[in-house]
Amino acid sequence: MSEDPKNKRLFGTNGIRGIPNEDLTPEFCMMIGKAIGTFFNGKIVIGSDNRLSGDMIINAVNSGILSTGSETVMIGVLPTPAIQYYCKKHALPGVMITASHNPPQFNGIKCIDSDGTELERTKEEKIEEIYYSKTFNVSTWNNIARSFHDNSGFDLYVNGVMNMINVTKIRERRFRVAVDTGNGAAYLTTPELLSRLGATVVTLNANPDGLFTSRESEPKPANLKYLIDLVRSGGFDFGIAHDGDADRAVFIDSEGNFIDGDKTLTLFVKYYIKKGEKVVTPVSSSDALEEVCKKEGATVIRTKVGAPIVSRTMIQEKARLGGEENGGIIYGDHQYCRDGAMSLGIIMDIMAKEHKDLKTLIDTLPQFYITRKTIPAKSDFSSLVERLKNEYAEWEISLMDGIKLRNGHDWILARPSGTEPIIRLFTHSSDLKRSEKLSHDVENLAKS
Incomplete structure (x- = not known):
């Protein structure tokens, strides 16, 4: 985030992120609250x-x-999609305090629209404008609003997921599942969902530890060693792991392979798909989607990276299905x-x-690999762009989001x-x- 009025963007690709008491000071957070209350001007x-x-x-x-005179409904510690589902069902805007997969020293402020989607950029800009201009609504003492508490969000969310799937068939399978919630917000919701679906559940790190002492919040293979070992040796149908706010899920098949x-x-x-x-899906997802959609008579629309961008594009294009390559x-x-x-x-x-088991299902897909x-973003990104253009001069170039270079099914992002x-390399x-060699070459080029 940048609090410099000359660079007025506070919201990144997924809310305002920073370090508490350095970037996210109490004073800053209160002022952002005033801007949010002024913008929404109603129950939040x-x-x-x-x-x-x-x-x-x-x-x-x-x-x-x-x-500002706007009432608030406090619904407690829940996954981000549970907060969004509550907002959607009650037609209310919301604020989620989370830094998702970021390390524990970070936190963030994410705004949610009354349809449950993350706030679109044009509305974030209006909140930023209110913040910098300090044109806040200021209530008189007798019109200052109050907070109310509602603990119904948990059941609303779990039941909402169950309404979208064939519960009877799932219960008949009697799945055995290992789940690693990573000390994050899904420590109750995911084990409870699995229990209601008739699964035998073994949990790892299903305690709410805000320091994420068991593992880093990012659910990547290096952080899931214990879950992988448990699934491989314990006779499970599959394993599942979440990031800190559980808007993402990754899976381990019955043989202990990270998917x-x-x-x-x-x-x-x-x-x-129909x-x-x-x-x-963003430019970071693999070509497998095109292969599947072509076979099923469907089309793929590519966007910049960012769940809010994907969601908004889905709404605009009347698309039911979408997502990101990171388990979202x-x-x-x-x-x-x-x-x-829901994943x-x-x-x-x-x-x-x-x-069928998960490994068999995955093995039927077109096989592409992303590394x-x-x-660290220590240097000017534009210099890396120029070096990539020179090194891969014969490849097709797209500047939709960063730089993407393509040669057949080989590509670099x-x-x-x-x-x-940081700079992300795909x-x-x-x-x-071949994917790993490309990654090694590009990393060396970036570090040079």
């Missing part, structure tokens, strides 16, 4: 994940909102946002209907992160070793 939902700094930020944001989020997205599309439909499935029939619990329900639904790396001070190929 507030929820959070379980980071240690959550109470400080919630209280500051809430104080600012109440000072890339891109593959679960492709599996979802393969079994849920002829003539559109699928929306978006099922429009449920709600237009990434939803880790779990979808995978169980497919497994139950097809009477991901990050490097480099883009600055919208949530952390390399893609139909051959794993």
Whole structure:
């Protein structure tokens, strides 16, 4: 985030992110609360994940909102998609205090529209304008608003997911599932959903620890060693892991293989798509989606990276299916946002209907491989762009989001992160070793 009036953008690709008491001071959070309360000018939902700094930020944001005369509904610690579902069902805007997959020293402020979607950029700009101009609504003492508490969001959310899948068939399978909630916001919702679906559940890190002491919040293979070992040795049908706010889910098959989020997205599309439909996904997702959609008579629309961008494009294009390659499935029939619990329900639904295990289902997909790396954003990104253009001069170039260079099914994507001070590198190929070599070459080029 930048609080410099000369660079008035506060919201990144997924809310305002920063370090509490450095970027997200109580004073700043209260002022943002005043801007949010002024913009929405009505009842506002507030929820959070379980980071240690959550109470400080919630209280500051809430104080600012109440000072404008806008009431707040406090619904507690829940996954981000649960807050969004509550907003959608009650037609209320909301604020989620979370930094999603970022390390525990970060936190964030994310705004939600009354349809449950993350606030579109034009509305974020209006909040930023109110913040910088300080044109806040200021209530007289007798019109200052109050907070109310509602604990119904948990059941509303879990039941909402169950309404979208074939519960009877899933219960008949009697799945055995290992779940790692990573000390995050899904520590109750995902185990409860699995229990209601008749599964035998073994949990890892299902305690709300705001320091994420068990593992880093990002659900990537390096952070899921214990879950992978448990699934491999424990006779489970599959394992599932979430990030801090559980808008994403990644899976481990019964043999202990980590399944890339891109593959679960492709599996979802393969079994849920209908002829003539559109699928929306960012430039970072693999070519497997095009292969599947072509076979099913559907089309793929590419966007910049960012769940809000994907969701908004889905709404504009009347697309039911979409998502990102990081484990973020978006099922429009449920709600237009990434939803880790809905992803779990979808995978169980497919497994139950097809009477197949997860590895068998994944093996039927077009096989492409994405290698991901990050490097510190210490230098000017534009210089990296120029070096990539020179090094891969014969490749097709797209500047939709960062730079993407393509040669057949081989491609390279480099883009600055919208949530952390890093550059994200993606390399893609139909051959794993080729993808890894491209990644190595590009990383060396970037570090040079």
